[in-house]
Amino acid sequence: MTSDTTLFKQPKAVFAVAFACVVSFMGIGLVDPILPAISHDLNATPSQVTLLFTSYLVITAVAMLITGWVSSRIGAKKTLITGLAIIVVFSALAGASDSIGGIVGFRAGWGVGNALFIATSLAVIVASATGGFVGAIILYETALGLGIAVGPLVGGLLGEVSWRGPFFGVAVLMAIALIATVVLLDPTPKPTHKVSITAPLKALRHRGLLILSLAALCYNWAFFTMLGYAPFPMKLGAIELGFVFFGWGLLVAIFSVFGAPRLRQRFGIARTLYLNLALFAVVMLGIAIWTDSPPALVVLVIVAGVFIGINNTVTTQAVMSVSPVERPIASAAYGFVRFIGGGLAPFVAGKLVEATNVHVPFYIGAGALVLGIGILSLARKELAEAEKAQEVPVAAVEENVIVAAINDSPTADAVVDAAVKLATLHNRTVHVVHVQEQAVTIGEEPQTAEAVVQRQLDRVKGLTGQVLHGASRHGDIGRLIAEYADQHGARAIVVGAPTHGGVSALMEASASQELWQHAHTHILIVNPALEPVGSRA
Numbered sequence: 452m453t454s455d456t457t458l459f460k461q462p463k464a465v466f467a468v469a470f471a472c473v474v475s476f477m478g479i480g481l482v483d484p485i486l487p488a489i490s491h492d493l494n495a496t497p498s499q500v501t502l503l504f505t506s507y508l509v510i511t512a513v514a515m516l517i518t519g520w521v522s523s524r525i526g527a528k529k530t531l532i533t534g535l536a537i538i539v540v541f542s543a544l545a546g547a548s549d550s551i552g553g554i555v556g557f558r559a560g561w562g563v564g565n566a567l568f569i570a571t572s573l574a575v576i577v578a579s580a581t582g583g584f585v586g587a588i589i590l591y592e593t594a595l596g597l598g599i600a601v602g603p604l605v606g607g608l609l610g611e612v613s614w615r616g617p618f619f620g621v622a623v624l625m626a627i628a629l630i631a632t633v634v635l636l637d638p639t640p641k642p643t644h645k646v647s648i649t650a651p652l653k654a655l656r657h658r659g660l661l662i663l664s665l666a667a668l669c670y671n672w673a674f675f676t677m678l679g680y681a682p683f684p685m686k687l688g689a690i691e692l693g694f695v696f697f698g699w700g701l702l703v704a705i706f707s708v709f710g711a712p713r714l715r716q717r718f719g720i721a722r723t724l725y726l727n728l729a730l731f732a733v734v735m736l737g738i739a740i741w742t743d744s745p746p747a748l749v750v751l752v753i754v755a756g757v758f759i760g761i762n763n764t765v766t767t768q769a770v771m772s773v774s775p776v777e778r779p780i781a782s783a784a785y786g787f788v789r790f791i792g793g794g795l796a797p798f799v800a801g802k803l804v805e806a807t808n809v810h811v812p813f814y815i816g817a818g819a820l821v822l823g824i825g826i827l828s829l830a831r832k833e834l835a836e837a838e839k840a841q842e843v844p845v846a847a848v849e850e851n852v853i854v855a856a857i858n859d860s861p862t863a864d865a866v867v868d869a870a871v872k873l874a875t876l877h878n879r880t881v882h883v884v885h886v887q888e889q890a891v892t893i894g895e896e897p898q899t900a901e902a903v904v905q906r907q908l909d910r911v912k913g914l915t916g917q918v919l920h921g922a923s924r925h926g927d928i929g930r931l932i933a934e935y936a937d938q939h940g941a942r943a944i945v946v947g948a949p950t951h952g953g954v955s956a957l958m959e960a961s962a963s964q965e966l967w968q969h970a971h972t973h974i975l976i977v978n979p980a981l982e983p984v985g986s987r988a
Contacts, residue, residue: 476598498801596704607693679797
């Protein structure tokens, strides 16, 4: 598991993007404390006001489909900057609007910027953060939790002055985040291939990604039913609502960062998600029963933050691990499905209350969570694969390891022999690693990957072998090897020179670039026809 020290020891660029994430996610809960005030001042019904959530999240969902298409043509940094700039403009326009229709429309434009930013920021943090893949997800969810926590508090404090204040406040904070991203994030190269606009929809053909996304839709239905409609029956002022949802968001952040990793490590992904969704369903049932009691409603809403925080982190890790496509595409596909549920739920809740009573939407929310558990149970195999992909060695850092990173080419023998020679000279042990590439078009069977490592263990006695999982694109190979070396305190990584052998050639441009970017130790390149040709500290 990633240590807290490693988690928060990051490059400045990662913190710049994380800060922008905090402000971006503030937009989700920002309007909660001012919903009643907007309803009163603009003579709008609760169902009309909930459209602030619906327009924002539904447009975010649909716009997710274009994020990969855009970023693959202009690069990740320009995509982030474009998204941030759109948010600045439309949040300011929402604050200046004099009609509920205008605010709803500008929130929709805000959603476009949000989609461009969210899908790309997750990929940037995963690619740039130190401490491994799981640590990067936790850092991302920390930003999400803090944003969700701070958003209602800022909304409540500024909303006491005017309901316009929170919108202008986000515009200012996002402008700061925009400047920080421009200055601190290094230019990112354009991807080597352009992504089709239909790629996220095609990615949903993968059974595991589709099932997890549908389960997340059910979860988000309950989540945003509570977030979008619970403020009305609480009958509190803007500042009071701000503090209620700040307490809720604080629990989201705490359990995203500290609770979720410990539960996943102890119970596994599947059992953690089943239990968590079941307990959240019980809380939603309580909200449905005691909707007319503001004190009970306040306590139950705050407690719900525990289960939302756990679910956000564990589900995101599972989706990113199980998906066979590049992570930005997986993030876009997942976001598209789940935000559809989150966007429709508040508006449907308002309409249900008008047609029936205030309890019904929350009963349906509890039922949606039960349905989500049923859907999730269809992905037992995929969740087990995600579990395996996230396995992190639990042994203490050894500080005396040489990593021999091999592929299935003839160079592998020379790489291992060079690593053994180096280890013998310095009294160290050799870990042989091979990355199983899992992309749909050029994937490698698990048995084949294991055979590559086993051949070296049979050939040279006394070695340790490991197949690494989670490479949805070729560049991930270099990053995964670097992360493994970090986790074991490796003193050197030994790799083979380019073999031009197709997908197995470790030192092809994308893989070597990721290895060079993420490695924090010496890299020794072996050419079987020559003496070792170079190293890098």
